[in-house]
Amino acid sequence: MELAVKTLAGKAAGNITVDDAIFGIDEIRDDILQRTVRWQLARRQAGTHKTKSRGEVNRTTKKYIRQKGSGGARHGSRNAPIFVGGGIAHGPRVRSHAHDLPKKVRKMALAHALSSKVKGEAILVLDDAVLTSAKTKELAGQFAGLGIENALIISGSAVDENFAKAARNIPNIDVLPVAGLNVYDILRRKTLVITKEAAEGIQARFDGSKEA
Structure with missing residues (x-):
């Protein structure tokens, strides 16, 4: 499968080939997504109420x-x-709300979450997410040109400092490195934005290579 790549200025920057097993699943398993989101939120819960x-x-x-x-x-x-x-x-007593979920199920859920964004035409690929200066007004204008209002932005192995500072003042925008990609954050935002480096990192993560 090929996805179009754009720049922050909204110009075309070619195409990128992604794995159909990760981004091209036709039948989305809602039950798998629900189980994984519940697992994530349960692990996040403090459980200190008493x-x-x-x-x-x-x-x-x-x-x-x-x-x-x-x-x-x-x-x-x-x-x-x-x-x-x-x-x-x-x-209530102090306790842990965490429960086990097989790693294969979590991996499957991530692929289904990514495929759901592709199927819903709610994914955008950028060539990079780098700014020369941390100016929120400038980045907000670029997002408006790309039609980004509510999105999760996945950068490469590390998030550009200027980009992170400029984006943190824009409501409904989350920025994470590729290592922080998760099902809950994908589903809670309307649009998924990934960079070319992030797409390679996602592929490496599913392949189990050390580069992930």
Whole structure:
């Protein structure tokens, strides 16, 4: 499969050949994408939420009501969950929300996410993502000329410093190196923008070569 390459100025810069097994999948597996996004978000979740149980609440241990004759239930502690200020029954505990997902499934999901952008004509290939100066106004004008409003931009092995500084002030624009490419960020943005170097890095990543 061939994809057209453009410059930041919007001019044609030839074509690039990409692997159909990565960018040309016809039947997109939504279930695989959902499983991978859920796996990513679960790993990201801190899991530090916690409430105090009745054994952790610091209240008096004095028996506040006599055992018999009150006409009410018999209680021996104010720490019980039924009282205001008492412990919480079955509340959240500090834990990890992460779960396992086979590496083959994650690799498959990345290919399906990339193919979904190609299938939806929501992918753009740039010859490079380099600026001589970190000027947000200049970069925003170039994005407007390319029709980029909501996009994930994948640079090469390293993001150009001037490009990153200029892009970080533009809303709905994310810039990542090719090593940071992931399913969640691809799907959360309308357009996927990759450089020629990033396309080579993606191919190397799927091939398992050291250059990835």
